[in-house]
Amino acid sequence: MASYNESTEFLRTFTAQANRYPMLLPEQEAQLARDWTERQDRRAFDQLVRSHMRLAVKVAGKYARSGLPVADLVSEANIGLIKAVQRFDPTRGFRLATYALWWIRAEVQSFVLHNWSMLKGGNTATLKRLFFNLRQTQRRLGIHDRVMSDAEAQQVxxxxDVSIEDVREMEHRFATPVASLNVPVGDDGDHEAIDLLADERESVEELLVDQSELKARRALMKDALTQLGERERHVFAARNLSDHPVTLETLARHYGVSKERIRQIESGAYKKVVRRVRAQAEAATLPPPMALGRRMGVMAMA
Structure with missing residues (x-):
């Protein structure tokens, strides 16, 4: 496990290096991307990578709480960035930052999941879902970052779509501090080491990327819904895309069938949506979605 001093020093150094390279204007990015895809111009490739290094280090910094060496996290983020630049197609109409964010996150998350001892053993798929979505889900449900009541844990x-036992297990593991990053620092001890790592507020670049990514997710979902019949689409949307999901019993009364039949319709529709989204992501050479949440809103891709 990396020490606090090593982590913060590396992040400072790498952030300073990344900030030396200016962001590209859209027309500059498009020209460099064409130079790379059409002529394999290595200088264009390097410039595309360097201009997006700040995005890579920002993403890597957000996983510092895993306790893994920050240098390794940044290295994995850079691998994701390089893969994105290698595969980027400027003719598809989106910016490199939007495309690269998918690859960077996928690479870092894969590294964390493979190495973080917190996730060793047990149902890896369930732990993965909880690891990346527990805190976000708590905030969305209005549950404070504390030990949850039984009712709150059941709601999460x-x-x-996991067991309450898995929720409690992940809650306990999150509550276990990473000593080297949670030690008090400063004269008054009011801050922790983690506070001096990456700024968790979204940068201007990330806000723009997230807006573009949200648009892409909605487009994928809209396309996937066209693969469903009218009843399938209604059941799927009522159960998965609503802030207040409709119960199986209500839908069963509406269609004059059993609750089990509605569950079967929802399950079949869900599988069709997942297959379509994955196929579309692969066609666009995007990394496949890590998970599709059962309550999607606008759909969880990472």
């Missing part, structure tokens, strides 16, 4: 479990 239902939302993420």
């Amino acid at each position: 479990a239902a939302t993420l």
